[in-house]
Amino acid sequence: MAGAGSSRREFLRWLAAGGTGVAFAGLLPGTATAVMGEIVVIADVTLIDGTGSAPRPGVSVVLAGDRIAWVGGSADVPETGGARVIDGRGKYLVPGLWDMHSHGADLEEVVPPLHLIHGVTGVREMWGYAENRETKGKIERGELLGPRMVLASGIVDGPVTLLAPPVLQVSTAAEARAVVRAEKAAGAEFVKTYSYLGPDALRALADEARTQGIRFSGHWPYKLSHLEVSDLGQHSLEHFFGVSVHCSSRRDEILDRLTATPYDPEAPRAFFDLARRLEFESVTTYDRGRAQAYFGRLRRNGTWHSPTLTINRVVTQPAETHQRDPRLKYVPADMRESWAKGIERLAPRTPSDIALQERYHQETLRLVGVAHEAGVGLIGGTDCLNPYTFPGSGLHEELAFLVEAGLSPVQALKTVTGDAARFLGREATSGTVTVGKEADLVLLDANPAADIRNIAKIDTVITRGRVLGRAERRRMLDAVEAAANRPEPVTSARLHSLARRGCCC
Numbered sequence: 001m002a003g004a005g006s007s008r009r010e011f012l013r014w015l016a017a018g019g020t021g022v023a024f025a026g027l028l029p030g031t032a033t034a035v036m037g038e039i040v041v042i043a044d045v046t047l048i049d050g051t052g053s054a055p056r057p058g059v060s061v062v063l064a065g066d067r068i069a070w071v072g073g074s075a076d077v078p079e080t081g082g083a084r085v086i087d088g089r090g091k092y093l094v095p096g097l098w099d100m101h102s103h104g105a106d107l108e109e110v111v112p113p114l115h116l117i118h119g120v121t122g123v124r125e126m127w128g129y130a131e132n133r134e135t136k137g138k139i140e141r142g143e144l145l146g147p148r149m150v151l152a153s154g155i156v157d158g159p160v161t162l163l164a165p166p167v168l169q170v171s172t173a174a175e176a177r178a179v180v181r182a183e184k185a186a187g188a189e190f191v192k193t194y195s196y197l198g199p200d201a202l203r204a205l206a207d208e209a210r211t212q213g214i215r216f217s218g219h220w221p222y223k224l225s226h227l228e229v230s231d232l233g234q235h236s237l238e239h240f241f242g243v244s245v246h247c248s249s250r251r252d253e254i255l256d257r258l259t260a261t262p263y264d265p266e267a268p269r270a271f272f273d274l275a276r277r278l279e280f281e282s283v284t285t286y287d288r289g290r291a292q293a294y295f296g297r298l299r300r301n302g303t304w305h306s307p308t309l310t311i312n313r314v315v316t317q318p319a320e321t322h323q324r325d326p327r328l329k330y331v332p333a334d335m336r337e338s339w340a341k342g343i344e345r346l347a348p349r350t351p352s353d354i355a356l357q358e359r360y361h362q363e364t365l366r367l368v369g370v371a372h373e374a375g376v377g378l379i380g381g382t383d384c385l386n387p388y389t390f391p392g393s394g395l396h397e398e399l400a401f402l403v404e405a406g407l408s409p410v411q412a413l414k415t416v417t418g419d420a421a422r423f424l425g426r427e428a429t430s431g432t433v434t435v436g437k438e439a440d441l442v443l444l445d446a447n448p449a450a451d452i453r454n455i456a457k458i459d460t461v462i463t464r465g466r467v468l469g470r471a472e473r474r475r476m477l478d479a480v481e482a483a484a485n486r487p488e489p490v491t492s493a494r495l496h497s498l499a500r501r502g503c504c505c
Helices: 002-017 111-117 130-140 173-185 199-212 226-232 251-260 269-285 288-301 309-315 326-330 333-343 351-373 393-404 409-415 418-424 452-456 470-484 493-501
Strands: 039-047 056-064 067-073 084-087 092-095 097-102 120-125 148-157 190-193 215-218 236-238 304-306 441-444 458-463 466-468
Touching (some): 111 458, 120 418, 148 215, 173 190, 173 199, 226 236, 269 351, 393 409, 393 452, 409 418, 409 452, 441 452, 458 470, 466 470
Parallel strands (some): 039 084, 120 148, 148 190, 236 304
Antiparallel strands (some): 441 458, 458 466
16 A cells, blocks of 8 residues: 555656646645546547647646646656556547537537537537526536536527527617627627628627627628628628628629618518528639638638538438438437428428539538638537537537548647637637646547548547546436437427527527
């Protein structure tokens, strides 16, 4: 026993002497609460660190509680003195993934565990309301196991809207300013804007957001161009809506038509359908010079794109495409019913529509690659809980689409790790495997740099320093399936509304 204690003290002294900057209260020798279980060593692994660097073999990573305490060559690690050691030989370590466009965290028995099971240790929740603010609080207090959450405001739209309550509808500049102040006071970390928000209200919202020191992100507001909202400070444009229009030789003609067409409160979806049809048609009039000027302006303004290729692919395919997906057993029956109804609203039906939307999808992939080459920031997100867009595993699909668009696997991984953290202003604490950062990690059985689909071959997920091995993740998945298939409904009316709309949000 004396030998084991001595080894533990020596290991902790070595760790502290490394100049890590990590607080070791309760872990250093001589403290009454020093517990070796709070130290985890991932030994002799190949590291893909989230910076975009090439994989590094022969690395060991030491975790102290919920922080990364040391990263270096495996040969430099002394006897670990009884620390928990995870054998990384033949395995690959990446930072925990961020789904940068997610919904439905308040479906607590389904969505948070599915994220973690699939290595998603952080989400940008894109519609803030009381229930998911409560869920975030439970996670932060340790009452619920789930990913870290960066939470939007309620969605802010105009007096005509496609959305159901609790959408925040504003008609005037004064109302827009008041919403920004109220949502910040309620805990929103950014303001989420939507498609039918009017120009005067959006300009006032942008100005008030600057005053309040909070960013805004969201949809393309149809009565303003991407260039105008980028100049106003919009931090991200969601879903890649309108990009083909802004890269078209017909850009001005299309934008003028949208500006001149009123929103019809009796048929609010008619305008959305018009805009989508014009987008589909615009892919045949790509203008390289216009595209370069467009992407250059977004890059200079610091406006990012969140393409959400996963949901975009779903809604450009026939409605029946995903109705036999084996993951549906992890989705509550009432939500499955809502998905089946919702997809009918957007899915192409005729051969000509299927061909048109397939071309749009392929051009969207190409333009994502052009945006990346132009230096525009990209963040990976799924829009999960929209039809057939699954929490957790959907992000693996998003990464595959980004690679199909032209990013390398390492670059695609960076969009949901290091780049996600930089976008969120969390680069000091998250996103890369770096000393002092949060101990959110994913250990893989195969190399994602060789094939991005290997991101699904998960051995272990570590969230806030908690190790979720195969057995625990299997138990979590079984619990999700049981919850999803209980006879009584588990899904709120609000989430049903999201699923039934059949459009991105």
